[in-house]
Amino acid sequence: MLYLKTDEEIALIKESNQLVSKTLAEVARHIQPGVSTLYLDSIAETFIRDHSAVPAFKGYNGFPATLCTSVNDQVVHGIPSKYTLKEGDIISVDCGVILDGWYGDSAYTFPVGNIKQEVKKLIDYTLASLEEGVKEAVDGNRIGDISNAVQTKAESGGFTVVRELVGHGIGKNLHEPPEVPNFGRKGSGHKMSRGLVICIEPMVNMGRKETVQSRDGWTIRTIDGKPSAHFEYAVAVNKGKADVLTTFGFIDEVLNNM
Numbered sequence: 216m217l218y219l220k221t222d223e224e225i226a227l228i229k230e231s232n233q234l235v236s237k238t239l240a241e242v243a244r245h246i247q248p249g250v251s252t253l254y255l256d257s258i259a260e261t262f263i264r265d266h267s268a269v270p271a272f273k274g275y276n277g278f279p280a281t282l283c284t285s286v287n288d289q290v291v292h293g294i295p296s297k298y299t300l301k302e303g304d305i306i307s308v309d310c311g312v313i314l315d316g317w318y319g320d321s322a323y324t325f326p327v328g329n330i331k332q333e334v335k336k337l338i339d340y341t342l343a344s345l346e347e348g349v350k351e352a353v354d355g356n357r358i359g360d361i362s363n364a365v366q367t368k369a370e371s372g373g374f375t376v377v378r379e380l381v382g383h384g385i386g387k388n389l390h391e392p393p394e395v396p397n398f399g400r401k402g403s404g405h406k407m408s409r410g411l412v413i414c415i416e417p418m419v420n421m422g423r424k425e426t427v428q429s430r431d432g433w434t435i436r437t438i439d440g441k442p443s444a445h446f447e448y449a450v451a452v453n454k455g456k457a458d459v460l461t462t463f464g465f466i467d468e469v470l471n472n473m
């Protein structure tokens with residue numbers, strides 16, 4: 216059984232996800248060549264605690280940081296480190312918070328300075344695949360409708376989708392049923408009802424779809440060393456159209472003024 220949230224609960228989950236959106240925008244201000252991923256992590260942790268919330272990833276299954284910072288061929292779960300960003304890198308920043316007991320979880324892939332056109336295309340298609348997935352998150356549809364929409368859009372750009380990691384339900388827990396894969400058949404999987412809150416998070420690779428886990432026990436990389444992009448929204452399934460609980464509007468504001 217899937218836990219359906221009330222409108223009041225969804226409003227609280229939205230608060231939490233809006234704080235994640237603002238945290239990612241705060242991080243965005245600092246993304247430039249020469250900045251370490253550990254510094255970005257400290258910016259995020261301070262911002263979250265200043266807003267009466269708790270970083271959700273820190274300590275989760277032993278993860279050591281507030282952010283997952285995944286650069287270039289790192290797909291997800293990169294650990295912030297002394298690595299300093301270089302012109303032409305891309306960095307996926309994944310952030311989670313707990314606010315008043317409710318979880319928020321979102322990710323955005325940023326360019327560092329000027330990036331290659333083909334890498335820009337990868338980022339654009341990954342974001343577009345997320346948006347295609349969101350369109351399917353409506354009452355009466357099935358999870359596979361989201362999965363298929365994401366996969367179809369990503370592959371139409373000549374890219375591949377990661378299989379080993381998936382989206383998920385969210386609420387009082389960071390990860391709840393159902394799993395939300397980024398590949399699959401239309402009409403398959405759980406039927407969605409109004410009140411289901413899920414994170415849709417395509418991980419899209421420029422080369423092969425296969426990934427490997429690094430020796431640090433966390434970082435997932437592409438098997439061929441080619442770049443990967445990742446975006447994530449929390450959405451509440453509704454009749455006709457999903458309610459997106461995340462916004463990239465705060466990030467856009469920052470990026471447009473840099």
Ligand code: MG
Nearest residue numbers: 309320321447
């Ligand atoms: Mg996430």
Ligand code: MG
Nearest residue numbers: 320414416447
């Ligand atoms: Mg997630």
